[in-house]
Amino acid sequence: MTDTTTLAAPETRSSPEEQSGPVRLVDRSRTALVPATRGRITDGLWAERRRVNREVSLTTGWDRLHEAGNFLNLELAAGQHEGTPYVGSLPFLDSDLYKWLEALAWTLADPDLDAQATAQLEEFLTTSAQVLEAAQAEDGYLDSWFQVNFPGERFVQLAWGHELYCAGHLIQAAVALHRTRGDARLLDVARRVADLVVRSFGSGPGRVDGIDGHPEVESALVELYRETGERSYLDAARFFVDRRGHGLLGGHSFGGHYFQDHAPVREATSVEGHSVRQVYLLAGVADLYVEDGDETLRDAAGRLWHEMVATKTYVTGGIGTHHSDEAFGDPYELTNERSYCETCAAIGSVMFSWRMLMITGEARYADLVERTLYNGFLAGLSLDGQRYIYANPLQVREGHMAGGNDRDYARKPWFKCACCPPNVMRTLASLEHYVVLGGADGLRVHQFVAGSWTAPVGDGEATVSVETDYPWDGRVRVRVEDSPGTWGLTVRVPHWAASATVTVNGDAVTAEPVEGWLTVTRAWAPGDELVLDLPLEPRFTRADSRVDADRASVALERGPVVYCFEAVDNAGHRLDDVVIDVTGPVAVAPTDADLPSDVVTLAAQGHVRPRPAEGWWPYADASAPEPAAGETVTLTAVPYYVWGNRTEGAMRIWTPAE
Amino acid sequence: MTDTTTLAAPETRSSPEEQSGPVRLVDRSRTALVPATRGRITDGLWAERRRVNREVSLTTGWDRLHEAGNFLNLELAAGQHEGTPYVGSLPFLDSDLYKWLEALAWTLADPDLDAQATAQLEEFLTTSAQVLEAAQAEDGYLDSWFQVNFPGERFVQLAWGHELYCAGHLIQAAVALHRTRGDARLLDVARRVADLVVRSFGSGPGRVDGIDGHPEVESALVELYRETGERSYLDAARFFVDRRGHGLLGGHSFGGHYFQDHAPVREATSVEGHSVRQVYLLAGVADLYVEDGDETLRDAAGRLWHEMVATKTYVTGGIGTHHSDEAFGDPYELTNERSYCETCAAIGSVMFSWRMLMITGEARYADLVERTLYNGFLAGLSLDGQRYIYANPLQVREGHMAGGNDRDYARKPWFKCACCPPNVMRTLASLEHYVVLGGADGLRVHQFVAGSWTAPVGDGEATVSVETDYPWDGRVRVRVEDSPGTWGLTVRVPHWAASATVTVNGDAVTAEPVEGWLTVTRAWAPGDELVLDLPLEPRFTRADSRVDADRASVALERGPVVYCFEAVDNAGHRLDDVVIDVTGPVAVAPTDADLPSDVVTLAAQGHVRPRPAEGWWPYADASAPEPAAGETVTLTAVPYYVWGNRTEGAMRIWTPAE
Structure with missing residues (x-):
């Protein structure tokens, strides 16, 4: 075990102006856009979610990780306890802790964190770093599940062992802490792990020619290369990407597709298998392209993104149809009943899309990031920050919650397989990095979040502040705070916002958006203000006719927010029986007192069959008359992401239309 | 181990006129209808399926049971081999053998079996009986999985061990052999097992207060009581029914509903959980009611049947929506993509419905038996009798079979969990018993199958022969061969056959069907003929509007046969793109040369979007114009049960309608 007395004191970061986000590009020649260097979210929906994340989720996470045995298993690996291995564990239990540590690291860089909270999180961090150092073996190996259950075993059970997956999340936590605070405690541990991986894997003699069943280490190794400059990490990432798809993982009852091991990524024509694995892999592929320049990787990532979005993505941005293998279905197989839509898959989709946005500069990637954040992702966390949902249904029928079917759809404080809760935490904690990008020709505001951002603009940097109550209000004020001269200030015009308007210092801008972007290039001066007005009229949406599950039905949307009907707001009739009148008015309605007051509630017209x-027998001759339209009703809709926070009951997004 | 030298020679059955079917009622006071005493299927679809079952499936079954290790594991249990336990086994592997033995037993009673085949099946039977006798422990215990893997363990792992489930299938095989041939070899083994069960289970001191995770033994013990007169078997069946629903099985990740252990059957208001377990349980509940007279059991079975059929049954008669737990979904959760519809569940549904038909005399139970046999059940077996399907989808999309999704939908020679193949065999082998019933007021022909049947009619017996090419032709000729005087000859008028007509000796019968039955009471004489003409015009069917998966779609049916569109018959366009014109004509079309020539093929009109x-992004504003109707096409439909016999490709039953 590592001597814990060698612990270095945390350094204060010396160069705060350097980009500190979850992706730091080394080679910027292959991206159209580059990350903002600083960002701060100050107000609105996301500031509130991040406050709850800081104040509630992170601290309850500490408790849950102790209750669930994650700390215990590391202490067992460190020899700090005698006794039997922790039997409730799963091979990836260390990664829960690492994701939570990554969330701690990003949060510790949050200027809104007060001293008391800082002290508490630092104590969490110190305790965690100490147990990791104590548990790490002499040769750098660190994976408590294997250390406790299979002492001395290294990289043998690759299909299911999650050793490299866990290593990847350790690396990401370590990079986050080092990048934001210059604190090398986790990085030292992570580098020893990564060095062991570099020494152990490869195609030469005595090396393991293998890959991990769960992608994750690929992105992490690229990030570690970015943080340290050590090219062997980039080489290892390339090895893992290149060797995937050659059947190294052996058989699986769901087929090699489950692991994306059925075809090399450059040859794959569709996203397949376990959806989290797939999008994590593709995020890593995108990272590798940026530093490595292999255009076949970029092309594969773009091709697979489009196949995924056009045929395998729910209106919420959620992905993954099947429960049994947590996997993508066939093209257009997007059943609402039993939609899987794992919260982690939504997070992985954001990671993947955000990288593609930087590589291509295409607004559609930001459109999907927005849709996924406000719907498929945000639904995974309760409003109080203490309960999570693993599989996010688009429809829950009457009686389901009380019935015998699996209860994946109830919000729970934690899970046996607790991948999602700390993944939500690290995403919220780093969200300021997903808002603004810079580039050669200017700064792009691709998400509409209140706060301030600094991003590279040509050879300099520009700073903007954003004031908005989006997504509840469509007005987004972008104020220039610091300007390097003449550059383009670009705002995204979402694909649903055909009638958006823009003014600069009060004057209408007549330019039309080009492929989802509207750019105003001028000599921007501090105090200049660009105002984007997005149309937030509620709208009914229909699906491609090949989506059987949505036939003759509509979804109700307003801005980026997908709405749902929840039983608690529609007492007196069953949601199963409701039909929407799409020609009727949709109005803003009073918001239930048990929901946050800023949430916009909608009222639509319909009737009850x-x-x-x-x-x-529930089947009848098609020529028989349909049952008559029944009682006319007003139907109350709330944003999908708030569902299941009040009572457990029926809910649906797609609703029959007449 | 039992001394194999004590093997008794098979007796020839002394009283062939006694009822020999899978259910022999002891107390007939509680059934409206009683089983036929003799039946023989001579022609048509079912005769052909039974020929293939005899000539192909049963003999390949012998090979598969050897290849898969079922025999090996019994030989290990018998101490006939040294070496390691058979690691590929599952706890219920003995039941595969038992179901196949039951099929052998019914087939050996088939008058169409030739001498050579008889000799082969008898050799199979003798070999099997010998290994079972050798494997059985002194105390009667016989379960090779436990004997090999947990020697000496008895009835501890009840939730998953399947010991009583296996015992139940052994009993059913033994009863079939004894009932048809008077051959007691298996019955002796089975009684020793049953006696051990009777001694071991109960609520008294030293007894196991437990139930099996998989119902099956309940029906079997009632049957064993019927065969032997030993009331302790009936008492044990009652114990297992009564004790279910009290949480004895402990927790389960899917909830106690999975095992139907969440509520006592008398209190349950809905079918829940694993669908095979649920219908096997309810078949046993119905059996218990008949012999035991507990009307709360009859009421529960009827209530749950109606809930199942009205809200959780596919148009094919298939049941079970979910893959992950092979379970019923919520009411109206009947997704076609990923419909589970396990073949064994269809068989269990037939077992349950047939018992309810006898108890109540209501035709709807026979309607569901018919629908399930021609569709949900028959689709589980390939036309060549050598490949099976475990989960029966109502829809398979383009590319599914080549893609990464689970391949449950490909027909396979056998399965690791091979419950379905021998279950199909035993059902086909005993099918003559599911056709005609007798009763106080006459004889009822409830299924339309060519052959001859004898059934109790009042105090006597009547014999009829049936000539028909149903389901391809709607004419059913029922000829009286032997008559005890004046009685009612009843034919079922299926619920879809409003315009059916009946003649007797050529004269029109003006009586209307009453609740699905049409009865002609007269002094029937040998040679009298009742002719039922059923309308077989193709018809489009729609689903209850609460079935989201079928919205704005239709199924095409003809008689009891549900049709599907298969890619192989509809080359040149994707089934995903097809819309049916329900106002267009549907005609009989030429049948593909690779299908049996008697199969009726249909041609409907539609177009390709x-x-x-x-x-x-596959979602658009609902007010945007729909894509224009495309090319007009003729769509070829084949009976659902023949799908997947030619090429692996797309298939669908429910199709968008305009």
């Missing part, structure tokens, strides 16, 4: 009086 | 020219 009467239940058949009698009958044992 | 053009694919969107471009687009990354």
Whole structure:
């Protein structure tokens, strides 16, 4: 075990102006856009979610990680306890801790964190770093599940062992801490792990020619290369990407597709298998392209993104249809009942899309990031920050929650497989990095979040502040705070916002958006203000006719927010029986007192189909008259992401339309 | 181990006129209808399926049971081999053998079996009986999985061990052999097992207060009581029914509902959990009611049947929506993509419905038996009798079979969990028993199958022969061969056959069907003929509007046969793109040369929707114009049960309608 007395004191970061986000590009020649160097979220929906994340989720996370045995298993690996291995564990349990540590690291860089909270999180961090150092073996190996259950075993159970997956999350936590604070405690541990991986894997003699069943280490190794400059990490990432798809993982009852091991990524024509694995892999592929310049990787990532989005993505941005293998379905197989839409898959989709946005500069990637953040991702966390949902349904029927079906759809404080909760935490904690990008020709505001951002603009940097109550209000004020001269200030015009308007210092801008971007190039001066007005009229949306699950139905959307009907707001009739009148008005309605007051509630018109009086067989001759339209009703809709926070009951997004 | 030298020679059955089917009622006071005493299927679809079952499936079954290790594991249990336990086994592997033995037993009673085949099946039977006798422990215990893996363990792992489930299938095989041939070899083994169960389970001191995770033994013990007169078997069946629903099985990740252990059957208001377990349990509940007279059991079975059929049954008669737990979904959760519809569940549904038909005399139970046999059940077996399907989808999309999704939908020679193949065999082998029933007021022909049947009619017996090419032709000729005087000859008028007509000796019968039955009471004489003409015009069917998966779609049916569109018959366009014109004609079309020549093929009219020219997001404003109707096409439909016999490709039953 490592001598814990060698612990270095945390350094204060010496160069705060350097980009500190979750992706720091070394070679910027292959991206159209580059990360902002600084960002701060100050107000609105996301500031509130991040406050709850800081104040509630991170501290309850400490408790849950102790209750669930994650700390215990590391202490067992460190020899700090005698006794039997922790039997409740799963091979990836260390990664829960690492994701939570990554969230701590990003949060510690948050200027809104007060001294008391800082002290508490630092104590969490110190305790965690100490147990990791104590548990790490002499040769750098660190994976408590294997150390406790299979002492001395190294990189043998690759298909299911998650050793490199865990290593990847350790690396990401370590990079976050080092990048934001210059604190090398986790980085030292992570480098020893990474060095062991570099020494152990490869195609030469005595090396393991293998890959991990769960991608994750690929992105992490690229990031570690970015943080340290050590090219062997980049080489290892390339090895893992290149060797995937050659059947190294052996068989699987779901087929090699489950692991994306059925075809090399450059040859794959569709996203397949376990959806988290797939998008994590593709995020790593995108990272590798940026530093490595292999255009076949960029092309594969773009091709697979488009296949995924056009045929395998829910209106919420959620991905993954199947429960049994947490996997993508066939093209257009997007059933709402039993939609899987794992929260982690939404996070992985954001990671992947955000990288593609930087590489290509195409607004559609930011459109999907926005949709996924406000819907498929945010639904994974309760409003109080203490309960999570693993699989996010687009429809829950009457009686489901009380019935015998699996209860994946109930919000829970933690899970046996607790991948999602700390993944939500690290995403919220680093969210300021997903808002603004810079580039040769200017600065792009691609998400509409209140706060301030600094981004590279040509050879200099520009700073803007954003004031908005988006997504509840469509006005987004972008104020120039610091300007390097003449540059383009670009705002994204979402694909649903055809009638958006822009003014600069009060004057209308007549330029039309080009492929989702509207750019105003001028000699920007501090105090100049660009105002984007996005149309937030509620709108009914229909699906491609090949999506069988949505046939003759509509979804209700307003801005980037997908709405749902929840039983608690629509008492007196079953959601199963409701039909929407798409020609009727949709109005803003009072918001339930048990929801945050800023949430916009909508009221639509419809009616309730009467239940058949009698009958044992639910199929009838198609030429028989349909049951008459029943009672006319006003239907109350709330944003999908707030569902399941009040009572457990029926809910649906897609609703029959007339 | 039992001394194999004590093997008794098979007796020839002394009283062939006694009822020999899979259910022999002891107390007939609680059933409206009683089983036929003799039946023989001579022609048509079912005769052909039974020929293939005899000639192909049973003999390949012998090979598969050897290849898969079922025999090996019993030989290990018998101490006939040294070496390591058979690691590929599952706890219920003995039951595969038992179901196949039951199929052998029914087949050996088939008058169409030739001498050579008889000799081969008898050799199979003798070999099997010998290994079972050798493997059985002194105390009667027989379960090779436990004997090999947990020697000496008895009835401890009840939730997953399947010991009583296996015992139940052994009993059913033994009863079939004894009932048809008077051959007691298996019955002696089975009684020793049953006696051990009777001694071991109960609520008294030293007894195991437990139930099996998989119902099956309940029906079997009632049957064993019927065969032997030993009331302790009936008492044990009652114990297992009564004790279910009290949480004895402990927790389960899917909840106690999975095992139907969440509520006592008398209190349950809905079918829940694993669908095979649920219908096997309810078949046993129905059996218990008949012999035991507990009307709360009858009421529960009827209530749950209606809930199942009205809200959780596919148009094919298939049941079970979920893959992950092979379970019923919520009411109206009947997704076609990923419909589970396990073949064994269809068989269990037939077992349950047939018992309810006898108890109540209500035709709807026979309607569901018919629908399930021709569709959800028959689809589980390939036309060549050598490949099976475990989960029966109602829809398979383009590319699914080549893609990465689970391949449950490909027909395979056998399975690791091979419950379905021998279950199909035993069902086909005993099918003559599911056709005609007798009763106080006459004889009822409830299924339309060519052959001859004898059934109790009042105090006597009547014999009828049936001539028909149903389901391809709607004419069913029922000829009286032997008559005890005046009685009612009843034919079922299926719920879809409103315009059915009946003649007797050529004269029209003006009586209307009453609740699905049409009865002609007269002094029937040998040679009298009742002719039922059923309308077989193809018809489009729609689903209850609460079935989201079928919205704005239709199924095409003809008689009891549900049709599907298969890619192999509809080359040149994707089934995903097809829309049916329900106002257009549907005609009989030539049948593909690779299908049996008697299969009726249909041709419907429709068109192909053009694919969107471009687009990354499959959702659009609902007020935008729908894509124009595309090319007009003729769509070829084949009976669902023949799908997947030619090429692996797309298939769908429910199709968008205009």
